[in-house]
Amino acid sequence: xxxxIGKKTYAERIQAGIDNAFMRQAVSSAQGRFRSxxxxxxxxxxDWEEWRTRGEExxxxxxxxxxxxxxxxxxxxxxxxxxxxxxxxxxxANQYVQKIAREKEAKKVVKSxxxxxxxxxLNEALEESGCEVVESDLGExxxxxxxxxxxxxxxxxxxxxxxxxxxxFAEKKGYTGSDQPExxxxxxxxxxxxxxxxxxxxxxxxxxxxxxxxxxxxxxxEGNARMVTSLPDTHISVMGMERIVPTWEELEVVVSLxxxxxxxxxxxxxxxxxxxxxLESEVDGPEDFHLVIVDNGxxxxxxxxxxxxxxxxxxxxxxxxxxxxxxVGGHSYGSIYPGPIGAVLTPLLDGYEDHKDLPYAxxxxxxxxxxxxxxxxxxxxxxxxxxxxxxxxxxxxxxxGVMMKGYAKWASTSAAYKLSTKMAHTALKPWTxxxxxxxxxGPLKGWTDSRDxxxxxxxxxxxxxxxxxxxxxxx
Amino acid sequence: xxxxxxxxCLCDTLTPDVGKDTxxxxxxxxxxxxxPQGQTCCGxxxxxxxxxxxxxxxxxxxIRAFEDSEYVVGPSGSCVHMLKEYPKVLxxxxxxxERAEALVHKTYELSQFLVDVxxxxxxxxxxxxxxxxxxxxxxxxxxxxxxxxxxxxxNVKGLEIIDLPLKEDCCGFGGTFxxxxxxxxxxxxxxxxxxxxxxKAEYLIGGDMGCLMNMGGRLRxxxxxxxxxxxxxxxxxQ
Numbered sequence: 001x002x003x004x005i006g007k008k009t010y011a012e013r014i015q016a017g018i019d020n021a022f023m024r025q026a027v028s029s030a031q032g033r034f035r036s037x038x039x040x041x042x043x044x045x046x047d048w049e050e051w052r053t054r055g056e057e058x059x060x061x062x063x064x065x066x067x068x069x070x071x072x073x074x075x076x077x078x079x080x081x082x083x084x085x086x087x088x089x090x091x092x093a094n095q096y097v098q099k100i101a102r103e104k105e106a107k108k109v110v111k112s113x114x115x116x117x118x119x120x121x122l123n124e125a126l127e128e129s130g131c132e133v134v135e136s137d138l139g140e141x142x143x144x145x146x147x148x149x150x151x152x153x154x155x156x157x158x159x160x161x162x163x164x165x166x167x168x169f170a171e172k173k174g175y176t177g178s179d180q181p182e183x184x185x186x187x188x189x190x191x192x193x194x195x196x197x198x199x200x201x202x203x204x205x206x207x208x209x210x211x212x213x214x215x216x217x218x219x220x221x222e223g224n225a226r227m228v229t230s231l232p233d234t235h236i237s238v239m240g241m242e243r244i245v246p247t248w249e250e251l252e253v254v255v256s257l258x259x260x261x262x263x264x265x266x267x268x269x270x271x272x273x274x275x276x277x278x279l280e281s282e283v284d285g286p287e288d289f290h291l292v293i294v295d296n297g298x299x300x301x302x303x304x305x306x307x308x309x310x311x312x313x314x315x316x317x318x319x320x321x322x323x324x325x326x327x328v329g330g331h332s333y334g335s336i337y338p339g340p341i342g343a344v345l346t347p348l349l350d351g352y353e354d355h356k357d358l359p360y361a362x363x364x365x366x367x368x369x370x371x372x373x374x375x376x377x378x379x380x381x382x383x384x385x386x387x388x389x390x391x392x393x394x395x396x397x398x399x400x401g402v403m404m405k406g407y408a409k410w411a412s413t414s415a416a417y418k419l420s421t422k423m424a425h426t427a428l429k430p431w432t433x434x435x436x437x438x439x440x441x442g443p444l445k446g447w448t449d450s451r452d453x454x455x456x457x458x459x460x461x462x463x464x465x466x467x468x469x470x471x472x473x474x475x
Numbered sequence: 476x477x478x479x480x481x482x483x484c485l486c487d488t489l490t491p492d493v494g495k496d497t498x499x500x501x502x503x504x505x506x507x508x509x510x511p512q513g514q515t516c517c518g519x520x521x522x523x524x525x526x527x528x529x530x531x532x533x534x535x536x537x538i539r540a541f542e543d544s545e546y547v548v549g550p551s552g553s554c555v556h557m558l559k560e561y562p563k564v565l566x567x568x569x570x571x572x573e574r575a576e577a578l579v580h581k582t583y584e585l586s587q588f589l590v591d592v593x594x595x596x597x598x599x600x601x602x603x604x605x606x607x608x609x610x611x612x613x614x615x616x617x618x619x620x621x622x623x624x625x626x627x628x629x630n631v632k633g634l635e636i637i638d639l640p641l642k643e644d645c646c647g648f649g650g651t652f653x654x655x656x657x658x659x660x661x662x663x664x665x666x667x668x669x670x671x672x673x674x675k676a677e678y679l680i681g682g683d684m685g686c687l688m689n690m691g692g693r694l695r696x697x698x699x700x701x702x703x704x705x706x707x708x709x710x711x712x713q
Contacts (some may be wrong), residue, residue, distance in 0.1 A: 018658055181522065323645045327662040363649025363663070364523055365612035386525030396525065404526040410515070411484075411533035414540070417515040421488050446654035450661035451692030454489050460483050461491035461613065465498075465510045 002090065002121045003335055005149040010334065010357035017328035023151075023159040027329050030158050034320040037264020038371070045260070050397040055257045056375040058250045059311035061241075064436035066302065069211040069244050070293065076214025081278025082289040088243075090120035093294045097122060097203070097236055098129045100290060104234055106131055106200035107125045110192075112218065112225035114205025115153055115314060116240045116294055118336045119349070122203070134195040136224040138188055145172040151330025153337065154262050159329055184378040192224070202228035202286070203222075206239035207314075208254060209291070215275040216291065219258060221268045235286035237274075241293050254313055254354040254374075261373035262315040297349040306381060309344050311374045313435055316341075317377055318368035324361055333358060340368035344381040352388070356395045359385035422463065424456035478506040479541055481549035481558070481582070484516040485684040486705075492685065496711035497550045497585060503711075506546075506592050513540035517557040524651050527564065534561050539572050546592070547582040550707050551683050552614020555584040559618065584614060585707060586623040586682060597630035602712040606678035606704075607639040607671060609646065611686045624682055624706055631709060637674040648689040664693040672699055682706045 006013065017023070042048035057161055062069060074084040087093035101109065109131050111117065123133045123144075135144040143150060146168050150156030157165075162179040169175035169187060177183040207219045209409035216237045218225040229235050245251045259265045278285035288388050319325050319339030327434075330338035335346040335355065343358040359382045368378040390396040410416050431437045431444075432455040440448040478501050486493045498508050518533035537558065541547050549555045559582065561575035589595045608628060615621050628636055645655065647663025654660075667690055671679055679694070679701050681687045691703035 014656070014658060018662055095694070171607070192693070323663055324656075324659055327659055327666075360652070361659070363612070363645045363647060363652045363660075365645035365649065366616040367612070367643070368647065370616050383523060383525070387527045388525075390525035392526065401526075404521050404524065404529045406515075407521050407526075407534040408529035411518065411521075412536045413535070414513045414515060417484075418512070421484075424488050436692075438696075440638070443654050446657040447692070449657060450696065451664060451689065452695045453692055454688055456488045457491045459491065461487045461494035462510065462512060464491055466496065466512070 003119055003337065003346060004354050005336060006331070006334055008334070010361075013332040013334055014328050014361075017332035020159075020329065022161065023329045024327060026159055026161060028326050030155065031320050031326050034263060034316075038261055038317055038320065039264075041260035041264040041266065044266070045256075045423045051253070051257060052202075052373055052375050054253055055313075055373050056311065058245065058253055059313070059374045060308070062244060062246060062250075063302065063310050064305055066244070069246055070241065073211040073214055074291075074293075075208050076212065077289075077291050078214075078274070082214065082216050082276055082291055084291045084293065087292055087296070090294070090296050093120050093238065093292050093296070094122055094125035096290075096292055097238070098125055100128060100234065100236060101129060101131050101201060103202055104288075106234070108134065108195065108199045109201045109203055110134045110136055110199035110232065111140075112193050112205070112220065112226050113140050113156070114149075114203070114229045114238060115336065116205055116243075117203065118150065119240075120238070120294060122238065122297060124396065134192070134199070136170075136192050136195065136228060137220070138185065138222060138224075141188060141192065142168060145169070149331065150336060151338065152316060152319060153314055153339075177392060180418070182447040192227075196231045199228075199232045201234045201236060202232040203236045203238065204228055205244050206237045206291075207258070208251055209239055209244045210246075210248055210251055210273070211244055215273045217251060217255070218270075218272045218274070219255060219268050220270045220272070223270050226270060226272055227363050229272065229286065230284045233286055234288045234290075235274070236290045236292060238292045238294060241295050241298050242312075257363045257373040258313050258315045261313075261317040261371070284402050301348050305384060306344070306348055308376045309341070309348060309381060311376050312341055312345070313374060315373060317371040317373060321367040321371035322362075323365065323367065324363065333361065340378045340382070341376070344376075344385065346376055347385055352393050352395060356389050356393070359389065363452055418462065421456075421460035424460075425458050428455055476506050477545040478588075479547050480508055480510050481514060481541070481547050481554070482510070483549055483551045483554045483684065485688065486550060489688065490684055490705065493550055493551075493707050494707040495549075496705070496707040500585075500589075500598065500707060500711045501548065504589070506593075509544075511540045511544065515540075517554045519554065519557040520650055522557065522560075522564065525650075532562065533606075533631035534564060534575070535571060537561075538571065538578055541582075542574070542580055544581060545668050546588070547578065548585055548588045549582070550585045550639050550705060551685075552584045552611055552618045552620055553683050553685060555582055556613045558582050558617040582700065584618060584623075584682070586627055587618070589618045589628055589710075590623040596626050598627060598710045600710050600712050601632040602709050603633040604677045605635045605637055605675070605708070606680050607637045607674040607676040608642070609667075609671075609679060609681045609686060609690065610641075610642055611681055611683040612645050614682050615643070620682075627710055628680065628706070629697060633708065637676050639674060640670045642670075646686045646690050648686050649713060653689060660689075664689050668693045668697055668699065671701060672697075676701060678709075679703045680706055680709055
């Protein structure tokens with residue numbers, strides 16, 4: 001996989017999302033749960049806005065000093081027996097992991113959930129070099145069996161229900177049990193246990209690396225990340241270069257924000273901090289630890305007006321709050337990063353060419369900005385993307401360009417504006433019935449296909465006002 | 476107190492009655508209302524679509540039109556918020572930025588002006604009926620006007636307000652979004668219309684004509700018998 005998923009056009013993806021009644025029901029109910037959970041968890045803290053401000057300060061400070069903290073992190077990791085590799089591109093990151101797999105003569109790699117490995121397409125790269133790759137996060141495992149991309153960054157199989165999961169297990173793994181969640185989970189646990197025990201390498205992502213101590217922290221609910229990092233002899237952690245905090249003190253704040261904003265939990269079931277390789281006095285942990293720090297377009301965002309997009313802590317609160325996401329689902333975005341943060345981040349990491357429709361997949365209602373625990377002004381970034389698409393990339397539609405030039409003239413000349421308010425009623429009269437338009441011409445059609453449009457009034461406000469003034473002055 | 480009405484292009488053309496009610500309402504509280512004829516559109520349709528250069532022309536026209544005003548009051552959270560963004564948009568033109576800042580400091584949304592500036596909580600209006608209120612996104616999240624409409628409506632005699640399920644959710648308008656992403660917009664406004672119907676309210680009240688036009692248009696298409704009213708119309712009802 002890479003950032004871009006599928007070959008369908010934006011319009012085709014959106015329509016497929018809208019037509020998928022089951023997925024929409026699942027997404028809508030999940031959004032409801034996550035949202036009320038988030039609001040309750042925020043309320044419990046009592047001073048959520050102060051937490052958000054602190055979160056924003058921490059992320060902003062870290063990005064401003066990213067070079068310093070990355071240097072400190074890599075020194076600390078190496079001091080504790082690990083190896084750090086900076087990968088400029090997805091290819092470099094994949095090649096490095098492939099190289100380790102070759103050196104270890106690895107046949108099986110077991111993974112815990114990681115968005116950055118989806119982004120760089122690590123699974124495919126490892127499979128190409130002859131490794132069997134097993135996802136051990138339940139949602140990711142289901143998707144892997146189904147060869148389906150994630151539709152959400154925290155709950156990747158949000159779009160599937162238990163019947164579909166039972167079918168997948170039956171078809172791909174010979175499962176014969178019921179569709180009870182407990183039975184499905186027990187089956188997955190039993191299957192995955194074998195993979196944990198037989199894997200040569202464990203690959204994880206990294207929620208946050210702690211610069212001062214060289215620790216990699218993982219936030220999970222299933223405990224699979226602990227298996228991945230303690231059973232195989234080699235552990236490789238892949239992190240986006242922005243996933244870093246200065247010290248444990250900041251970690252506490254961002255993890256609290258993450259778990260509360262993501263699913264409304266005070267903390268997840270497991271928060272794992274891994275520091276260095278196994279010491280002689282220790283009984284578990286990897287003999288060999290590699291931290292792969294991935295740039296893949298991130299450093300290009302530093303120092304730009306989009307820098308705060310790197311503040312993202314991948315909680316998906318914006319996705320869970322987004323009314324557009326609710327109706328179209330994650331796959332409609334055509335990116336492994338869906339929803340508002342996906343619409344901001346995807347064009348930055350993967351260019352506008354394939355993703356120029358994403359910044360427009362928003363009403364700019366700002367529910368995302370309001371939900372973000374580190375105050376990323378998501379809707380403002382979307383507007384800025386639109387400006388770049390139109391003015392720098394020249395990718396706006398010709399018809400719209402002409403219309404907007406006309407708009408500028410109309411709105412900057414009061415005479416032209418005045419005339420149009422006078423003419424509007426007459427101009428639209430042929431389409432008007434009972435003061436409404438149900439089948440409008442030109443751009444109005446998009447509107448009237450699904451709702452009526454009020455016909456312009458016979459007399460505009462300004463003309464009424466002028467008459468009133470005249471009457472008053474005359475009287 | 477001298478108040479210049481910022482009518483918004485939608486109310487000017489499509490719902491002049493909202494403007495008339497706004498004028499009368501403000502006059503009832505002793506405001507001397509004027510209407511600068513140079514005003515046009517706030518620039519939002521172009522700005523939000525990425526046509527920033529084009530939007531600046533509209534913005535400059537609006538700055539010129541309201542230059543001599545003491546207060547500027549508009550019956551829309553969204554359009555008023557757009558005005559508040561002018562200094563940011565015009566940041567690289569210092570002279571215009573300064574003029575834009577002067578406009579920002581004297582501009583208010585109608586309910587905000589009544590509650591925060593005129594210190595009115597009860598406008599003394601009477602309106603019989605059951606209604607539900609849609610708090611529009613730009614008014615609440617961007618302009619930060621959350622309580623003023625509620626305070627004013629609670630004090631209208633005879634009016635019963637029924638809570639709208641998932642009221643904070645966008646109605647699917649989003650300006651050009653409604654046309655560009657018509658299929659998604661349709662789903663959003665359909666869900667909103669269903670929630671409105673669930674309340675069994677006779678009236679839908681809101682503070683932004685764009686959203687009201689969207690929800691009203693869908694309700695009408697669904698043959699729902701819900702009347703759509705701008706908050707100014709309710710507050711000016713005797």
